[in-house]
Amino acid sequence: MLVTLKEILAIAEERQIAVGAFNTPSLTSLLAIREAAEELSLPVIIQFAQCHEPWIPLSVIGKIMVDHAKEAKVPVCVHLDHGETLPYLQQALDIGFTGIMYDGSTLPYEENLENTRKAVEMAAKTGASVEAELGSMGKRESGAGDGSGQEDDTKIYTDPAQAKRFVEDSGIDALACSFGTTHGIYLTQPKLDFDVVRNVRSKTGNMPVVMHGGSGVGKEDFHKAVQAGVRKINYFTYMDKSGGSACADYIGTLQKNEPVFFSSVIMEAQKAMKENVKEAMKTFALMD
Ligand SMILES: [Zn+2]
Numbered sequence: 001m002l003v004t005l006k007e008i009l010a011i012a013e014e015r016q017i018a019v020g021a022f023n024t025p026s027l028t029s030l031l032a033i034r035e036a037a038e039e040l041s042l043p044v045i046i047q048f049a050q051c052h053e054p055w056i057p058l059s060v061i062g063k064i065m066v067d068h069a070k071e072a073k074v075p076v077c078v079h080l081d082h083g084e085t086l087p088y089l090q091q092a093l094d095i096g097f098t099g100i101m102y103d104g105s106t107l108p109y110e111e112n113l114e115n116t117r118k119a120v121e122m123a124a125k126t127g128a129s130v131e132a133e134l135g136s137m138g139k140r141e142s143g144a145g146d147g148s149g150q151e152d153d154t155k156i157y158t159d160p161a162q163a164k165r166f167v168e169d170s171g172i173d174a175l176a177c178s179f180g181t182t183h184g185i186y187l188t189q190p191k192l193d194f195d196v197v198r199n200v201r202s203k204t205g206n207m208p209v210v211m212h213g214g215s216g217v218g219k220e221d222f223h224k225a226v227q228a229g230v231r232k233i234n235y236f237t238y239m240d241k242s243g244g245s246a247c248a249d250y251i252g253t254l255q256k257n258e259p260v261f262f263s264s265v266i267m268e269a270q271k272a273m274k275e276n277v278k279e280a281m282k283t284f285a286l287m288d
Contacts, residue, residue, distance in 0.1 A: 021047050051082060062078075063095055117170050185241075
């Protein structure tokens with residue numbers, strides 16, 4: 001059942017849980033996530049990030065994502081993750097995406113606000129909802145750091161007072177906040193500041209807060225984040241890693257000279273990603 005970002009976040013708010021948002025840059029990941037959500041009977045957000053375009057174009061996977069969402073037995077939002085340009089947001093809306101994220105977090109505040117407002121106007125025409133970002137998580141969605149191997153110190157935590165103005169002036173439906181998480185693989189144990197989430201919520205009339213960089217955060221911290229008011233958790237890196245590890249393990253079990261069939265390898269990846277996503281979904285829904 002295809003639903004909007006706003007609708008799926010209302011379900012999360014009512015149940016006081018967070019909905020998992022998983023990237024689908026392959027049919028294998030899409031099938032793994034859909035099966036996980038249907039087996040657990042939980043709502044889910046499937047999303048595609050603009051930076052994954054080299055792996056598979058939005059024009060190819062986007063329509064398939066929308067079809068799967070319509071056929072699914074659970075509520076599914078099809079969301080654009082980290083849209084960096086307005087024409088790309090429009091492309092996702094034209095395909096039928098029900099949520100779009102405009103990421104202007106690296107721009108000056110006024111420019112971020114102006115573009116986010118335009119995104120809200122564009123989305124209103126199709127009934128889709130909008131997520132935007134304030135503050136900076138340092139590394140970009142690709143997880144690429146500066147190559148130094150050091151934890152980057154360019155993170156800027158979201159300012160709750162600025163968040164209030166931004167939410168009121170932009171008309172968005174969800175706000176991605178920076179409170180200590182990083183995209184990609186953590187180099188050091190993350191220290192999360194849940195007061196940022198609580199203060200943003202209280203100043204914005206309980207605007208759903210989105211947590212990016214969910215991979216590598218401990219279960220206890222996920223629970224605290226949900227209790228503080230996080231309603232959408234973006235999770236991809238560790239799911240992707242679980243699929244890759246399963247492929248490597250499977251190939252390692254084969255005898256020398258035994259043929260490696262690609263279809264067998266991707267089935268191993270799909271099974272592993274499904275289990276990984278189920279664990280994450282249960283944690284975000286406070287079932288585990
Ligand atoms: Zn992100």
